[in-house]
Amino acid sequence: MTIKINNGEFIFLCCNDGNLDLLKYEIKVKYPYLNLGYSCGRFLTYKTTKDISSNEIDLVFTTRWAKSIKKVSKKQLLSQEINFPDLTAHSLHYYSLLENERLDDEVSAFWGKVNTLNTENELYYNIVQVKTDEFWLGVHAKEQKCADFPNSNPQISLPEESPSRAYLKLAEAVHLFNISLSENQKWLELGSAPGGASYFLLQNKALVWGNDPAEMSPLCALNKKFIHIKKPVQHVTPCEIPTDIEWISVDLNLNPKQSLMEVFRICRNLRFLKGMLVTVKIVNLEHVEYVQDNINWARDRGFDNVIAIQLPSHKREYLLLLLNQSAPKKIRLPSNKIQTLV
Numbered sequence: 001m002t003i004k005i006n007n008g009e010f011i012f013l014c015c016n017d018g019n020l021d022l023l024k025y026e027i028k029v030k031y032p033y034l035n036l037g038y039s040c041g042r043f044l045t046y047k048t049t050k051d052i053s054s055n056e057i058d059l060v061f062t063t064r065w066a067k068s069i070k071k072v073s074k075k076q077l078l079s080q081e082i083n084f085p086d087l088t089a090h091s092l093h094y095y096s097l098l099e100n101e102r103l104d105d106e107v108s109a110f111w112g113k114v115n116t117l118n119t120e121n122e123l124y125y126n127i128v129q130v131k132t133d134e135f136w137l138g139v140h141a142k143e144q145k146c147a148d149f150p151n152s153n154p155q156i157s158l159p160e161e162s163p164s165r166a167y168l169k170l171a172e173a174v175h176l177f178n179i180s181l182s183e184n185q186k187w188l189e190l191g192s193a194p195g196g197a198s199y200f201l202l203q204n205k206a207l208v209w210g211n212d213p214a215e216m217s218p219l220c221a222l223n224k225k226f227i228h229i230k231k232p233v234q235h236v237t238p239c240e241i242p243t244d245i246e247w248i249s250v251d252l253n254l255n256p257k258q259s260l261m262e263v264f265r266i267c268r269n270l271r272f273l274k275g276m277l278v279t280v281k282i283v284n285l286e287h288v289e290y291v292q293d294n295i296n297w298a299r300d301r302g303f304d305n306v307i308a309i310q311l312p313s314h315k316r317e318y319l320l321l322l323l324n325q326s327a328p329k330k331i332r333l334p335s336n337k338i339q340t341l342v
């Protein structure tokens with residue numbers, strides 16, 4: 001189901017802290033018919049100057065966008081005045097862009113069953129808290145990226161002992177896209193030190209080959225399921241990597257082009273590879289325009305489904321999820337991409 005947004009109507013968009021400029025730039029380049037309306041913190045509204053439908057818009061640097069319904073105060077939100085259509089058939093998400101994303105207890109209590117994960121519903125109503133007494137109501141469709149998570153955030157907490165915050169980048173991607181991890185599944189991590197992402201994989205009983213010239217945290221280095229290839233990725237040869245690696249995760253402090261070139265060189269002979277999760281750094285604003293080039297580049301190398309998305313824990317970076325034909329069918333993709341997987 002797509003949502004129609006008519007000429008003169010508004011959409012709203014949320015993004016990660018500190019990334020408003022990336023989102024505005026992306027919109028300017030891709031959708032010049034959208035005009036900026038209102039902006040507050042990491043919340044924006046845009047007015048469309050032509051009739052559009054929700055499946056036309058695919059943005060990397062928004063965590064959630066929706067057709068805007070209206071702005072309301074807390075008093076209005078707690079009154080009978082607000083009527084969402086049948087909430088047994090649609091989902092209701094309530095999330096906040098306030099500090100620490102704290103939710104208002106009264107609002108949560110009043111609306112009751114919000115934020116339950118339901119992958120069946122076609123439409124999701126949104127209540128976004130932008131200020132203490134400012135809420136925006138909107139609606140988005142299931143076919144949009146990570147539709148079933150409020151603000152596309154699976155709310156994963158970082159374990160205290162994790163060697164780095166990179167734990168979250170991988171954990172969030174795995175949850176949002178429903179990638180299943182199994183015992184002794186073989187993963188290669190390029191740019192693995194100090195080891196947050198490898199730690200997440202080891203916690204899930206995977207076998208991990210970590211490549212990085214830097215030291216790994218003892219939490220990974222001393223784990224029997226971890227093998228450290230301690231050198232720059234440029235010096236890694238295919239014979240150092242098992243041919244039955246299933247997944248590759250990449251988080252290199254290299255420029256994006258070089259990073260992708262190394263990844264494609266290394267994955268050439270991996271016959272069992274299901275997919276790759278590549279963190280791409282945004283070094284300057286113009287890099288926003290290269291996202292599509294990177295997607296095309298991956299498609300040219302035979303990856304059937306390629307998704308670019310910014311995860312909740314991302315700073316100036318985004319994830320490229322590259323899936324081979326052998327990727328499990330139950331991976332949760334925006335519905336317009338699923339067609340090519342079946």
Ligand SMILES: C[S@@+](CC[C@H](N)C(=O)[O-])C[C@H]1O[C@@H](n2cnc3c(N)ncnc32)[C@H](O)[C@@H]1O
Pocket residue numbers: 163164165166167190191192193194195196197198211212213214231232233234251252253254
């Ligand atoms: C953002 S950190 C990776 C964080 C890591 N994934 C984790 O889970 O903790 C980037 C890493 O890229 C590594 N790196 C930079 N250049 C590299 C190269 N040429 N080959 C391999 N690793 C490299 C750095 O040593 C650094 O540890």
